[in-house]
Amino acid sequence: MTTRPPMIEFQDVHKYYGDYHALRGITATIRAGEFFSLLGPSGCGKTTLLRTIAGFEGISSGAVMIDGKHMAHVPANKRPTNMVFQSYAIFPHLSVAENVGFGLRRDPRSAAEKIRAVDEALEMVGLKGYGNRAAHALSGGQRQRVALARALILKPKVLLLDEPLSALDKKMREQMQVELIKLQRQVGITFVLVTHDQEEALVMSDRIAVMFEGEIAQLDDPETLYRRPNSRRVADFIGVMNFLPAKVTGESNGHISIEAGGLGQVDIEAAQAPGKISGGEAWVGFRPETLTILYEGQTAMDRETPGTVEEVVYYGDMTYYDVRLDGVDRPVRISMRNVFGRPVLDIGTRTRVAWSPGALVLFR
Amino acid sequence: MKFPALRAYALFYLLFLYAPILLLPIFAFNDGTIIAFPLKDFTTKWFEQMFTTPALAQAVKNSLIIAVSSSILATTLGIFAARASTRFAFPGKAGIVGLIMLPLVLPEIIVAVSLLVVLLGLGIKLTTFTVILGHVLICTPYAIAILNTAFSSLDRSLEEAAYDLGETKWSTFRLITLPLVMPGIISSVLISFTISLDEFIIAFFLAGSEPTLPTYIFSQLRFPKQIPMIMALGTVLVLMSVILLTIAEYFRRRGIAKTGGTDTGGFL
Numbered sequence: 266m267t268t269r270p271p272m273i274e275f276q277d278v279h280k281y282y283g284d285y286h287a288l289r290g291i292t293a294t295i296r297a298g299e300f301f302s303l304l305g306p307s308g309c310g311k312t313t314l315l316r317t318i319a320g321f322e323g324i325s326s327g328a329v330m331i332d333g334k335h336m337a338h339v340p341a342n343k344r345p346t347n348m349v350f351q352s353y354a355i356f357p358h359l360s361v362a363e364n365v366g367f368g369l370r371r372d373p374r375s376a377a378e379k380i381r382a383v384d385e386a387l388e389m390v391g392l393k394g395y396g397n398r399a400a401h402a403l404s405g406g407q408r409q410r411v412a413l414a415r416a417l418i419l420k421p422k423v424l425l426l427d428e429p430l431s432a433l434d435k436k437m438r439e440q441m442q443v444e445l446i447k448l449q450r451q452v453g454i455t456f457v458l459v460t461h462d463q464e465e466a467l468v469m470s471d472r473i474a475v476m477f478e479g480e481i482a483q484l485d486d487p488e489t490l491y492r493r494p495n496s497r498r499v500a501d502f503i504g505v506m507n508f509l510p511a512k513v514t515g516e517s518n519g520h521i522s523i524e525a526g527g528l529g530q531v532d533i534e535a536a537q538a539p540g541k542i543s544g545g546e547a548w549v550g551f552r553p554e555t556l557t558i559l560y561e562g563q564t565a566m567d568r569e570t571p572g573t574v575e576e577v578v579y580y581g582d583m584t585y586y587d588v589r590l591d592g593v594d595r596p597v598r599i600s601m602r603n604v605f606g607r608p609v610l611d612i613g614t615r616t617r618v619a620w621s622p623g624a625l626v627l628f629r
Numbered sequence: 630m631k632f633p634a635l636r637a638y639a640l641f642y643l644l645f646l647y648a649p650i651l652l653l654p655i656f657a658f659n660d661g662t663i664i665a666f667p668l669k670d671f672t673t674k675w676f677e678q679m680f681t682t683p684a685l686a687q688a689v690k691n692s693l694i695i696a697v698s699s700s701i702l703a704t705t706l707g708i709f710a711a712r713a714s715t716r717f718a719f720p721g722k723a724g725i726v727g728l729i730m731l732p733l734v735l736p737e738i739i740v741a742v743s744l745l746v747v748l749l750g751l752g753i754k755l756t757t758f759t760v761i762l763g764h765v766l767i768c769t770p771y772a773i774a775i776l777n778t779a780f781s782s783l784d785r786s787l788e789e790a791a792y793d794l795g796e797t798k799w800s801t802f803r804l805i806t807l808p809l810v811m812p813g814i815i816s817s818v819l820i821s822f823t824i825s826l827d828e829f830i831i832a833f834f835l836a837g838s839e840p841t842l843p844t845y846i847f848s849q850l851r852f853p854k855q856i857p858m859i860m861a862l863g864t865v866l867v868l869m870s871v872i873l874l875t876i877a878e879y880f881r882r883r884g885i886a887k888t889g890g891t892d893t894g895g896f897l
């Protein structure tokens with residue numbers, strides 16, 4: 266994954282809509298064959314950035330390159346990209362086959378070869394035999410597949426997907442996530458997905474760019490993004506994270522000493538501070554699953570702090586506990602996998618909580 | 630319809646609106662030159678007379694030429710205006726659109742007189758052509774209103790998708806936009822046609838020596854013995870208008886249904 270050549274390069278891309286600064290200096294590289302996601306809250310500029318790749322949106326300054334070529338003077342219909350629109354944009358007056366084969370109108374191949382290409386594309390998305398259906402009579406999931414087949418039939422270098430799953434119900438969405446991953450591996454094309462759903466991005470992507478207000482806040486693979494978010498904001502947007510105020514008390518070759526909000530003095534590695542902090546006031550964060558409630562007779566591998574259960578939220582396979590640790594001024598959230606034979610704790614129960622300095626992340 | 634007073638009002642309103650029109654066919658089939666009850670025998674001779682009056686045939690011909698030309702011209706202009714006003718933001722857009730829509734509410738006599746003054750001032754001879762100009766002016770706002778609905782219920786990403794798949798701007802318009810707004814276009818042509826066909830004031834002022842159907846009818850009202858034939862003619866015209874407007878509304882609704890939009894009104 267690491268040594269693939271670049272497919273899309275953004276060089277300090279700015280975009281203004283009138284006075285509104287929608288993209289504020291995007292610099293990033295998307296590699297060939299990658300499943301890349303643009304993740305961020307609504308209105309942060311994901312769609313705008315995607316449309317600068319497609320060529321629907323001009324940029325105010327900077328450069329967009331696709332496969333090593335400057336795209337400044339290349340219109341959308343001449344770019345090696347195809348798009349799956351949020352609304353799917355299925356042509357309602359055409360049949361499924363006519364929709365899928367639309368991009369082949371200018372193809373010099375014979376009619377018979379084109380029909381074969383359409384059939385192959387339909388089979389690839391699991392719509393074999395649907396060619397003669399009227400496009401407006403399809404279900405949401407089927408429209409999505411038609412849109413995929415239509416965009417992939419031209420064998421673009423890059424497939425752009427703008428929130429393609431947001432209109433589907435939860436079951437269908439999860440199924441399509443898996444299918445999209447499989448499809449991407451099968452065709453080997455670079456996929457750029459826009460989504461506001463962090464779980465979807467984590468599940469599907471090789472790498473994710475988290476965007477806020479027209480800027481990329483962090484660009485990393487899902488695991489790094491989850492384990493080592495570089496700011497409280499990214500940490501908060503992706504999953505759940507507990508934050509406690511902290512003080513940096515010392516720094517020495519690759520190690521940072523901190524006083525972590527009532528948990529006492531701990532030493533962490535410099536890599537646990539991805540946001541590059543420099544002394545003084547800070548925050549430590551830790552994910553709910555890095556804490557463990559200890560049962561009778563269990564001992565902590567690393568650190569152990571007693572506390573009281575304040576809130577219990579039962580999810581079936583999981584239980585979330587809000588526990589007030591002794592010496593800490595706010596409750597922390599702990600997620601525990603439910604195990605047969607071990608009852609869910611009641612509110613008010615005194616417990617011991619195991620934690621590890623290695624799981625902490627330090628933020629400015 | 631809970632209130633009896635409201636119901637009575639509605640009934641009275643409809644009666645007032647349509648009773649005169651209902652009288653048209655009654656006297657069109659009445660064998661007598663005087664428009665009065667009691668009715669005499671049933672006859673179709675007034676309809677026959679229509680087909681043997683050369684001046685009437687000429688008026689019909691003029692009216693058809695005018696209605697066909699002005700409905701096509703107004704719709705063509707409407708397509709450009711509606712497309713521009715639903716797709717692009719440009720400075721002064723609201724003002725420009727307002728100006729185009731103005732003839733919709735301007736008294737027609739004002740439009741007619743000002744056109745007459747301008748045309749005479751330019752030294753242009755009054756013919757069917759000048760009537761076409763006037764009718765284009767009053768039909769275009771209707772065409773734009775209908776076509777605006779058609780264009781704005783069209784999902785913009787449909788055009789982008791076609792462009793993305795390698796088509797040019799023009800072939801995208803031809804392959805995607807045009808077929809999807811076609812019901813709106815047909816509806817616009819039919820309504821403009823109907824408006825032009827029975828328009829009187831502009832035709833009266835700008836037609837010169839070429840009568841249109843309405844101005845011909847008006848000129849014949851002076852001759853009492855022609856009145857039954859006018860009644861027959863009126864019957865045919867009412868029937869035609871109703872049919873055309875029904876077809877127009879059918880296409881307008883079908884267009885909205887096809888592009889998946891919601892109905893935001895219309896003229897019927």
Ligand SMILES: Nc1ncnc2c1ncn2[C@@H]1O[C@H](COP(=O)(O)OP(=O)(O)O)[C@@H](O)[C@H]1O
Nearest residue numbers: 282285287305306307308309310311312313314
């Ligand atoms: N055509 C446009 N004109 C003006 N502002 C726009 C336009 N398109 C998007 N914006 C604004 O730019 C910002 C980013 O929009 P968008 O890229 O669609 O966000 P996202 O896809 O992340 O939800 C939003 O605040 C939006 O209102």
Ligand SMILES: [Mg+2]
Nearest residue numbers: 311312313459
């Ligand atoms: Mg968006």
